[in-house]
Amino acid sequence: MARKIHIKYLDLYSGALFIQESLGWNIYLSVILLIGMTALLTVTGGLVAVIYTDTVQALLMIIGAFTLMIISITEVGGFEELKRRYMLAKPNVTSILLTYNLSNTNSCHVDPKPDSLRMLREPTDEDIPWPGFLLGQTPASVWYWCADQVIVQRVLAAKNIAHAKGSTLMAGFLKLLPMFLIVVPGMISRILFPEDIACINPEHCMQVCGSRAGCSNIAYPRLVMRLVPVGLRGLMMAVMIAALMSDLDSIFNSASTIFTLDIYKLLIRKGASSRELMIVGRVFVAFMVVISIAWVPIIVEMQGGQMYLYIQEVADYLTPPVAAIFLMGVFWKRCNEQGAFFGGMVGFGLGAIRLILAFIYRVPECNQPDTRPLFIKSVHYMYFATGLFWITGIVAVIVSFLTPPPSKEQIRMTTFCTSVGNSLTVQEKTILKYSETSNPVSSNGKSEENVKKGDDQNRKFLDWVCGFRSKGMNDRTIPEKGEDETVCLQMLEETPKVKLLLNCGLICVCSLGIFMFVYFSL
Structure with a gap:
């Protein structure tokens, strides 16, 4: 959750930058406006509203980004x-010095690297060393696609297993588009506006975009404002705001779920009712709104003008332990709770320490000497992520062997080894056990359908805002135990044609991903 909150702050900052670039508004006013609209949507609508709006916003984003890509190419x-x-996109240093009246003629501008168009670079490359990229970034990707609450929550909300697989495949296909919809327009922005995007020194960068470290953050909005016709700028504004709100409402909803179920219900009030949990989740969203606004100055100061690098660095410090524990839990049935806990805590502690040190010892400006400690300056964050992943796994293995193994009931149908070859009877028992305990019960032992009908107006309004529907719940037909089990089994069924179609889609998305990776690495 910590990593997602960090990314949420970056989303706010990037969206505010776009509004500031296009409308000239104050960055804090932009942040308050964006976060207010998103919080209102999340609090009043919940997961259902988030899913529906994300679907519409995704379509809008793709149309707008494709339009900009075609125009720019x-x-x-x-x-x-x-x-x-x-x-050949090099800024004219002499023209810049005359235009901006810069007295400092010490240019620290860096021309495009010879390997700028290659994804895999030398092991000592300061941006993307290929061993660190393969071994360090992969755990971050495993975490995002397999263990991130935003992704997992949507998969679990699917109608059945076929819909869950199909939506995951669609997300995989969509993930191939940013190379053309985001990276390519950013490169074109550098070509068309080299004097702005490739600012020559901290003083020049400060005048262009308000950051002494660089102006790559404004590449996309600058391209929109300078290249897109007036009639289409409104569409692109809607696209950027939609992209921001889509990510923010997902993070708000997911973080609220984690806090409510994993912290409040387990550690604070184990007997909390569904209504109480709903209200706590909404209050936590409001709390995150306040923290988000207060965090913006820190992001402006810490991210150093390079938001993408900041995002990747934070991810590599916090997510490899989660990926290691997830993979061990899926593929190794001997891993137990103690091993996962201590492995995760050791990995998270090391990552948090490195993250704090990275904030303290920041990258110096281009014309200043690098006085950071050797283990910060010489160890790339991708290499650190690689070590963090393996350290977490080793600690988890050692602790698991030193403690009792999990029982068969605990690992049944939860690992790769224990799920392959199991009969449907075992699966039915597992589902039945789950269905018997999944009906929410309040702290006094009564079902939530028995909420009193005589609530006053304030309570009704609070229920409406929080999305808790007490009226009408008694009118629903509650399925019998056998019917509930049948519905659960139907959710896990796949017809042969659907299964074949999904497997073909999996092969296609994997093949396209491998092809693009190889093509842009040569």
Whole structure:
């Protein structure tokens, strides 16, 4: 959850930057406006509203981003011309010094690297060393796609297993698009506006975008404001706000769920009713709103003008332990609760220490000497993520062997080894056991359907705001135990045609991903 909250702060900052670039509003006013709209949507609508709005916003984002990509590629003369002109995109230092009246002639501008168009670079590369990219970034991806609450919550909300698999495959196909919808327009922005995007020194960068570390953050909004016709700018504004709100409402909802169920219900009030949990979740969203606004100055100071690098660095410090524990829990049935706990705590502690040190010892400006400690300066964060992943796994293995193994009941149908080859009878028993304990019961032992009908107006309004429907719940037909079990079994069924279609989709998305990876690595 800590990593998602960090990314939420970056989302706020990036969205505010776009509004500031396009409308000239104050960055704090932009943040308050964006976070207020998103919080209102999340609090009053819940997960259902988040899913529906995310679907519409995704369609809007794809249309707008495709429009900008086509316009920008046409402007530079095609993809091959893009690659040629990018390597020549150098700012005119003399013109910049005269235009901005800069007295400091010490330019620390860096020309495009010879391997700028390659994804895999030398092991000592300061941006993307290939061993660190393969071994360090992969755990972060495993965490995001397999263990991140935002993704998991949506998969669990699917109608059945086929819908869950299909939506995951669709997300995989959509994940191939950012290379063309985000990276390519960013490269074109550098080609068309090298004097702004590739600012030559901290003083120049400060005048262009308000950050002494660089102006790559404004590449996309600058391209929109300078290249897109007036009639389409409103669409692109809607696209950017939709992208921001889509991510923010997902994080708000997911973080609220984690706090409510994993912290409040387990540690604070174990007998809390569903209504109480609903209200606590909404209050926690309001709390995150306040913290988010207060955190913006820290992001402005800490991210150093390079939001993408900040996001990747935070991810590599916090997520490898989660990925290691998740993979061990899936593929190794001997891993127990003690091993997972101590492995995760050791990994999280090391990652948090490195993250704090990275905040304290920040990257110096381009014209200043690097006085950071050797273990910060010389150990790339991707290599640190690799070590963090393996340290977590080793600690989990050692502790698991030193403590009793989990019982068969605890690992039944939860690991790869114990799920393959199991009969439907075992699966039915597992589902039945779950269905018997899944009906929410309040702290006094009565079902939530027995909420009093005579609530006053204030309580009714609070229920409406929090999305808790007490009226009408008694009118629902509660299925019998046997019917409930049948419904659960139907959710796990796949017809042969649907299963074949989903497997073909899996092969296609994996093949496309491997092809793009190899193509942009050569």
